[in-house]
Amino acid sequence: MIPKKTSSLIFYVNGQKIVDENVNPEWTLLTYLRNKLRLTGSKLGCGEGGCGACTVMLSRFDRDTKKIVNFAVNACLTPICSVHGSAVITVEGIGNVANGLHPVQERIAKSHGSQCGFCTPGIVMSMYTLMRNNSLPSMHEVEVAFQGNLCRCTGYRPILEGYKTLTKEGAAGGCCGKLQNGGCCMQNGTKENGTCTNGGDAEEEYGLFNPNTFKKYDPSTEFIFPPELQLTSDYDDQYLVFNGERVTWYRPTSLGQLLELKAKYPYAKIVVGNTEIGVEVKFKNCLYPVIIQPTRVPELVDVKLESKGVRFGSAVTLSDMETVLREQIATQPEYKTRVFSAIVEMLRWFAGKQIRNVAAIGGNIMTGSPISDLNPLFMAAGCELELKSKDDHRVVTMDDTFFTGYRKNICKSEEILQSILIPYLKEDEYFWGFKQAKRRDDDIAIVNAGMFVRFEVETNTIQKISLAFGGMAPTTVMARTTQSSLVKRQWNQHIVQEAAKTLIEDLPLDPSAPGGMIEFRRSLTLSFFFKFYMIVQEKLNQRLSYVKPLPSNFKSAIQVYHRGVPKSSQISQIVPSGQPDHDLVGKPIPHMSGMKQATGEAIYVDDMPKFENELYLALVFSSRAHAKLISVDATEALQQEGVVDFISAKDIPKERNKMGAIIHDEEIFASKTVTCIGQPIGAILAHDQATAQRASKMVKAEYQDIKPLIITIQDAIKHNSFYQDWIRNIKNGNIEKGFSESDHILEGDMHLGGQEHFYLETQATIALPKLEDGETEIFCSTQNPTEIQLLTAEALGVPANRIVVRTKRMGGGFGGKETRSMMLAIPVALAANKLKRPVRCMFDRDEDMGCSGTRHPFFCRFKVGVKNDGRVMALKMTLYNNGGNSLDLSCSVMERALFSADNAYNIPNVDFTGYVCKTNLPSNTAFRGFGGPQGMMFTENVFDQIADKLNIDPIQLREINMYKEGDETHYNQPLEYCTIPRCWSECKANSEFAKRRQEVDAFNAENRWKKRGISLIPTKFGIAFTALFLNQAGALVMVYRDGSVLISHGGTEMGQGLHTKMIQVASRAMRISSDKIHIMETSTDKVPNTSPTAASAGSDLNGMAVLNACNQIMERLEPYITAKPKGRWEDWVTAAYFDRVGLSVAGFYKTPGIGFDFKAKLGKPFNYFCFGAACAEVEIDCLTGDHEVRRCDIVMDVGESINPAIDIGQIEGGYMQGYGLYTLEELRYSPQGHLLTKGPGMYKLPGFGDIPEEFNVSLLRGAPNAKAVFSSKAVGEPPLFLAAAAFYGIKDAIKSARKEQSITGPFRLDSPATAERIRMACIDQFTEKFPTPASNTFKPWSVTV
Ligand SMILES: Cc1cc2nc3c(=O)[nH]c(=O)nc-3n(C[C@H](O)[C@H](O)[C@H](O)COP(=O)(O)OP(=O)(O)OC[C@H]3O[C@@H](n4cnc5c(N)ncnc54)[C@H](O)[C@@H]3O)c2cc1C
Ligand code: FES
Ligand code: FES
DSSP, rough: OOSSSSEEEEEEEEEEEEEEESOTTBOOOIIIIIIIIIIOOOOOSOOOSSSSTTTEEEEETTTTTTTTEEEEEEEESSSSGGTOOEEOOOHHOBBBTTTTTOHHHHHHTTTTTOOOSSSSSHHHHHHHHHHHHOOOOOOOHHHHHHTOOOOOSSSSHHHHHHHHHSSHHHHOOOOOOOTTOOGGGGGGOOOOOTTTTTTTOOGGGOOSGGGGGOOOOGGGGSSOOOOOHHHHHHHHHHEEEEEEESSEEEEEEHHHHHHHHHOTTTOOOSSSSSTTHHHHHHSSOOOOOOOOOOTHHHHHEEEEEESEEEEETTTTTTTHHHHHHHHHHHSSSSGGGGGHHHHHHHHHHSSSSHHHTTTTTHHHHHTOOTTTTSSHHHHTOOEEEEEOSSEEEEEEOSSSSTTTEEEEEETTTTOOOOOEEEEETTTTEEEEEEEESSSSSOEEEEEEEEEEEEEEEETTBBBEEEEESSSSSSSSSSSHHHHHHHHBBBTTHHHHHHHHHHHHHHSSOOOOOOTOOHHHHHHHHHHHHHHHHHHHHHHHHOTTTTOOOOOGGGGGGOOOOOOOOOOEEEEEOOOOTTTTTTTTTTTTOOOOOOOHHHHHSSSSSGOOOOTOOOOOEEEESOOOSEEEEEEEEHHHHHTTTEEEEEEEEEEEGGGGOBSSSSSSSSSSOOOSSSSEEEEEEEEEEESSHHHHHHHHHTTTTEEEEEEEOOOOOOHHHHHHHHHGGGEEEEEEEOOHHHTTSSEEEEEEEEEOOOOOOOOSSSOOOEEEOOOTTOOOOEEOOSOOOHHHHHHHHHTTSSSSEEEEEEEEOOOOOOTTTTTHHHHHHHHOOOHHHHHTOOHHHHHOHHHHHHSSSOOOOOEEEEEEEEEETTTTEEEEEEEEEESSSSSSTTTHHHHHHHHHTTTTBBOSSSEEEEEEOOOSSSOOOOOTTTTTHHHHHHHHHHHHHHHHHHHHOOHHHHHHHHTTTTBBBOOOOBBEEEEEEEHHHHHHHHHTHHHHHHHHHHHHOOOOOOOEEEEEEEEEEEESSSSSSEEEEEEEEEEEETTTTTEEEEESSSSSHHHHHHHHHHHHHHHHOOGGEOOOOOETTTTOOOSSSSTTTHHHHHHHHHHHHHHHHHHHHHHHHHHHSSSSEEEEEEEHHTTTOOOOEEEEEEEETTTETTTTTEOOOOEEEEEEEEEEEEEEEEETTEEEEEEEEEEEOOOSSSSSSHHHHHHHHHHHHHHHHIOOOOOOOTTSSSSSSTTTTTTOOGGGSSSEEEEEEOOOOOOOOTSSSGOOOOOGGGGGGGGGHHHHHHHHHHHHHOOOHOOOOOOOBBBSOOOOHHHSSOTTTTTTGGGOOOOOOOOSSOOOO
């Protein structure tokens, strides 16, 4: 009997029992925690299992093993009904600031592993779960635990360093990393008493934290598993049903019940991990009215060892499967478990730990994704599947007849997959699997494969071969022709070329196929087969004397990827002895909010409690890129229960329906025409988020397309579509004369892709209408509260003094919240005022990515003249950036690109022109570096090409042309205190460049299919807003009667540690300890007319304003200090108060002596410059395009650092963001302008596994900067470009690969240097088989914008 009455959901959260009689089966655990239990520590970063911000620990009692099992899960994908009978631990449950932090919370905070903090709770919970399972893990286990967590700020190194202290390696006395040469004191024989000589007192020397102050980890103090769940099996034995309004959830406890349900509801979905279904429901708007959870059905969770192999129930999780397979590998003869080894290796790269802990084998098979990682292996191995329905039972072999179409298979709707048998192999059978993805960790495959071969006994004659490929068709496919043509053939090098011919026939791919990368995917199939050939050849050679060994230079091509324990060092100044304790300037103190961020107590906009009567807003976006908006009809949406209103352009007077950064060229809601996909055309207001979002998709818009559709820079050039008033040019010297004096002229071009900000916290706003005098209070995650204030006031038709914008903190900004926050904040404020109710919205990740713009893609054409000796005489560059459908900041971004395009070189004659392309993409915007990383990249490309053309050493070429003290830039600004040569030579020395260049060359000579490259790149970055008026800041310092000090300043905290630095500045200026100083938030009613926190100028400008205010306070207190010099601060404040002295002071600062007039080409745009250099060594796999950064050394001039820990954090985080920009992150748009890469699943940012294996950062010493507060320098943006060293390291490695084919000379490598670009640039016999078809012969899946 199928039960009808709804069951009670019972589970524990942080030790507390939760009983819910009326649970909504559509809710996830995250929704439940955040909205119902108000536990907002777990964050929503993506909702699709890709970022780990929502990680919590789930515990269950396993009645078979009688053990408690703890595992990390993504709460955003965990259906709430699935946690019945489990215990959940969230970040709030393990520690808090008042009662003490848990060691995993304390260590991440104190080791500077939390910047904006939005990722921190998730990382804490991944680590916590690991520690609960293993109180002394290895670093490798830590890295595996973090495969599913992303951080956009820190660059990961500090997190790993902090947690290393809890690992075996840490316990064994890891390297302190404090020696100036980056080595280890233990290597020098100075190890004393078994410990590192520098260890133990890190803060006193160069270290950034002191591990001796950390609380010890004591497993005995952990939460106990709720005894009730252990003692009774009642919760496990219940046949559950949860009835919701649209969905019913069943949890049967026997196979019979399951099959009965499936017979009654043939289209019911069987959900185990929900990692496929959850994503479909959330992002594809799918509704599955009946869900069956089979995890209590014994036949589906059993594992049986049988004579033929191991049988896994289909609901066995991937983690459990891995455990069993590993046990088998350890206990069975090697040959028997060759399939198992391939599966285990594949699982290393399958999603993250949180997903593998819950996702089931059956879910992977039955979803039938063409890029499933397991299906090619199961098919090649010929696994047996057991299918069952109420009336039938059958066993089928998994081959290419199993899948019948895209995500379809032979199972009947009433059938379920009961089990899979994975076979043992025999001695003459070999097996391996392959996967190439954009990123190694936690990424879906571009192409994958499973390959099996059986030889006639004791020979190398092929008896059977199975080759299954994913990513090459709508289903996993087998290479039938190749398989049959190879039977009876000898396994030798001839089969590689022959198989290549038939594989091309077996695996055709239309040039328009979804996923694109056609030639790359096709090349990969041949590369994989070649690798399989080599793997098997090597094994055969060990068994059969007549089989030739592989050439020694081929062997590295088949080595399994292995990464050593990451190493690092951080070198910075130490404060002078005698600096008072209260004076924090120069000390590596942790981020002031770090502890709260680690405990989940730090509040972000969407963590704020709900206001009474609050509504949720969901924007309705245009689905056409360029069209007339004929009509917008919200009738159906408005009929939905819970929907309150729809607002659109009709609700705003025409003259107020506008916004924009520099000019107001955007509509708040499109009225007549849409100019990009993702443009807001209205908004739905409803009681809750789910209703609002569902209804927003029901709003119908009618469009009439308008031509031309301009998506790419090339389209814009063709149609002359530029923001004509904003074309910029900088000239210096005489370009024609320069060319005529040159011995060589080179011309070329390069494209540099855009970059998604991927701040972990998406755009978010809450607006509270005050119902009086037009006042509105806005809580907004923005870098630019004043702009939000002014634009909202304009939209509402009230003066700015009625609007208060508050920003407590952001979960990352990176420029993406400098202007684009307006897209959400203004509609939210308009709706709140129209409906006179509080309104909230936090974008979902796909909405945020789809509408809020990115870093600008750039294209550059260059012509350069150079002398025989390498002196660059003239450089002409024309730059184009893709501005999108409004100007936003695109012109300023272009200006900075032009200012930065000299990078570190003194080129006597230049002519740089910049065009902002007007296209039908969402408006592109500021992003850390603001055009600088693009301008510099193009110049480095020119240098790279010159070195190749002239066959000159690239290092020497750069040195010949490098700036030195007193040189003038191309806009005639003299370089004072120019430390480029120092940074360069220190980096060259620290990295042992010359020696390693030789080592790299030696490696390349000995390895055909793996190549290494090394490069050294300098940088210079001008500090100031190029818009003069923005170079000002205000601060308000208030001293209260109890002596406590409240500071407000114009800067916003987005993780960069600005508030921490401001407190450090104030501690020195007022000579008081930091515990007396507090910064609450940034608010437009405390400091007016603030500039955005951008251009790396936050500390410079606000630091000076804070200093100015503090100095005024000190002047006012001076008489009382003089009168009572031995008194306490509190006494002086009290005395001043009773003397009626004002203790609230406004500080102000404007940067003196700057300003550049573009028309007259006169003036000084920058206050000063930051300099740096980086060396990166990279290894590439020529056959797949995979790469790794083996080592990176950075030397950066940050003046006298106010906080070396924060500054090093900015350098490392900036480097990793730049690394993403130049090597990994790729935005893909359809030819119609649709963003195809809208979440962490499709868009890959660097993860933990992408940091350089060795990462050394050193702050240049003895380089004070007279132009900024306490001799410091800005640090946010300047280091980002240094990641170009990785790009040019890759290019250097590619050059070695090309040399093997006798291809030399300059070649174009666009950025990012993705696996696709690397592979296709390593031209060889495989890639040559796939020439690129002419562009007019097909419609591509995606275009380069
Ligand atoms: C962040 C992320 C990363 C991922 N990375 C990878 C990756 O690297 N490689 C990869 O291949 N996949 C990946 N996936 C996809 C997914 O995790 C796997 O396919 C997983 O194995 C699905 O299992 P599940 O239990 O979560 O499926 P569910 O979502 O619970 O179910 C999936 C489907 O299978 C059906 N089904 C499940 N069991 C049965 C059964 N016994 N009988 C009949 N039908 C059944 C369900 O009805 C449903 O339609 C990723 C997913 C996410 C969210
Ligand atoms: S929010 Fe759950 S993984 Fe991103
Ligand atoms: S600190 Fe990790 S995302 Fe900001």
